[in-house]
Amino acid sequence: xxxxxxxxxxxxxxxxxxxxxxxxxxxxxxxxxxxxxxxxxxxxxxxxxxxxxxxxxxxxxxxxxxxxxxxxxxxxxxxxxxxxxxxxxxxxxxxxxxxxxxxxxxxxxxxxxxxxxxxxxxxxxxxxxxxxxxxxxxxxxxxxxxxxxxxxxxxxxxxxxxx
Amino acid sequence: xxxxxxxxxxxxxxxxxxxxxxxxxxxxxxxxxxxxxxxxxxxxxxxxxxxxxxxxxxxxxxxxxxxxxxxxxxxxxxxxxxxxxxxxxxxxxxxxxxxxxxxxxxxxxxxxxxxxxxxxxxxxxxxxxxxxxxxxxxxxxxxxxxxxxxxxxxxxxxxxxxx
Numbered sequence: 001x002x003x004x005x006x007x008x009x010x011x012x013x014x015x016x017x018x019x020x021x022x023x024x025x026x027x028x029x030x031x032x033x034x035x036x037x038x039x040x041x042x043x044x045x046x047x048x049x050x051x052x053x054x055x056x057x058x059x060x061x062x063x064x065x066x067x068x069x070x071x072x073x074x075x076x077x078x079x080x081x082x083x084x085x086x087x088x089x090x091x092x093x094x095x096x097x098x099x100x101x102x103x104x105x106x107x108x109x110x111x112x113x114x115x116x117x118x119x120x121x122x123x124x125x126x127x128x129x130x131x132x133x134x135x136x137x138x139x140x141x142x143x144x145x146x147x148x149x150x151x152x153x154x155x156x157x158x159x160x161x162x163x
Numbered sequence: 164x165x166x167x168x169x170x171x172x173x174x175x176x177x178x179x180x181x182x183x184x185x186x187x188x189x190x191x192x193x194x195x196x197x198x199x200x201x202x203x204x205x206x207x208x209x210x211x212x213x214x215x216x217x218x219x220x221x222x223x224x225x226x227x228x229x230x231x232x233x234x235x236x237x238x239x240x241x242x243x244x245x246x247x248x249x250x251x252x253x254x255x256x257x258x259x260x261x262x263x264x265x266x267x268x269x270x271x272x273x274x275x276x277x278x279x280x281x282x283x284x285x286x287x288x289x290x291x292x293x294x295x296x297x298x299x300x301x302x303x304x305x306x307x308x309x310x311x312x313x314x315x316x317x318x319x320x321x322x323x324x325x326x
Contacts, residue, residue: 003231004181004208008174015167045167065268068166105228 009133013152014101015045015119017159019134020149022049030096030126031056033087034078035117040068042099053078056091058083088123095124100133110135118143125162133158173297176315177264178208180295180322182319183312184260185212193259193289194219196250198243198280204260219254232235244279258287262288263296273298288325296321 001009031054034043046055057070058080076083079103082086098121103110114135122132122142130146136158137143143160164172178199194217197206206227209218221239239246243265261284266273277298284294285305293309300306301323306323 002208002211003202003204004174004178004227007204008178010169011167011171011174015171018167039166041166041170045165048165065166 009153009156012044013148013157014132014134016044016149016151017157018049018099019041021132021159025096028096028126028128030094030129031091033058033095033098033124035059035084035100035102037062037064037070038101042066042101043070044068044069046099050097053096056087057089058087074113081120084117084120084124088120091124093123094126096126096129098125098129098131098133100131100135103134115139123163127162129162131158131160131162133160141160168263172316176311176320177205177295177297179314180320181205181208181212181262184293184295184322185286188259191259191289191291193257193292194254196221196258196261196287198222198247198261198263198265200227200231200233201264203227206233206266207231209262213260216259219250221250223266231245244283247280247283247287251283254287256286257289259289261288261292261294261296263294263298266297272274278302285325290325292325294321294323294325296323 026093029044032046032050033056034046035058037043037057037059043057054074056076058076060079062069076087102113102117118137131137131143134157137160138145142163144163146159146161147155148159195209197209197218197220199306200220200222217231219237219239219292220233221243239250263269265276265280281300281303294300294306297320300323301308307324307326309322309324311320312320
């Protein structure tokens with residue numbers, strides 16, 4: 001599998017997981033948290049899937065396409081280890097969905113980031129809320145793994161429900 | 164179509180076009196020119212498809228993943244408007260394939276770039292050599308449009324053969 005194959009598989013898995021979560025959450029109220037805006041592609045897909053919900057975005061800085069820039073009122077800028085705690089204070093445990101792309105190219109930095117951020121997710125989610133993540137959060141208390149669509153290869157994406 | 168949908172469609176079209184070109188060029192000798200290294204994903208796919216051919220890479224600077232960095236002997240660094248002319252002098256018209264991702268986010272800058280670079284391709288290609296490009300090169304003399312695989316939507320990618 002080349003790096004071109006890998007990115008296609010990763011983006012297709014991401015889209016498939018998001019589309020399935022939108023269907024599964026149709027009856028669950030709550031806002032959406034997007035952790036890692038990047039170029040804004042996933043944010044664009046989230047606002048298509050959840051046109052009537054507030055979408056809050058977390059990132060260190062804004063580097064997205066001009067068409068994919070959230071209103072500043074919905075933006076938490078800065079280190080996520082800090083902004084997630086701030087958001088839990090102001091938004092409470094009211095998110096229906098947390099989408100988190102929190103891996104880096106560097107495996108050691110990824111492990112550290114996941115260990116720092118993952119345990120902060122439950123305080124942001126309502127019971128029954130869903131987490132989709134590019135990294136495993138199996139070690140996080142109060143999150144239970146749930147099935148992903150069958151077209152996603154095992155381990156390529158990760159889904160959890162808030163207990 | 165969201166930006167996530169669009170990038171998936173673009174990358175799948177690119178891969179499909181590259182895979183088809185590799186089959187079509189099985190009997191045509193010549194090296195490969197990769198214009199625009201970027202993060203190196205396409206370069207990684209090209210060296211998988213053409214393991215026995217020299218692959219020369221053109222970019223302004225190297226920003227690719229460490230695993231996808233060409234040997235410096237195969238690198239033309241600097242403005243492509245200059246390095247393509249230099250390459251025509253040293254390599255001659257001997258490429259079997261030019262793969263060119265030469266569009267920008269800015270449409271006006273893209274038009275200018277294509278107008279500058281496109282006419283320099285024929286001097287690098289052997290007769291029967293193929294150009295795959297994210298932009299239309301219909302206006303370039305000595306290049307004739309050829310069919311792309313049926314799974315690629317019209318206009319999403321562009322293929323030409325050197326007359």
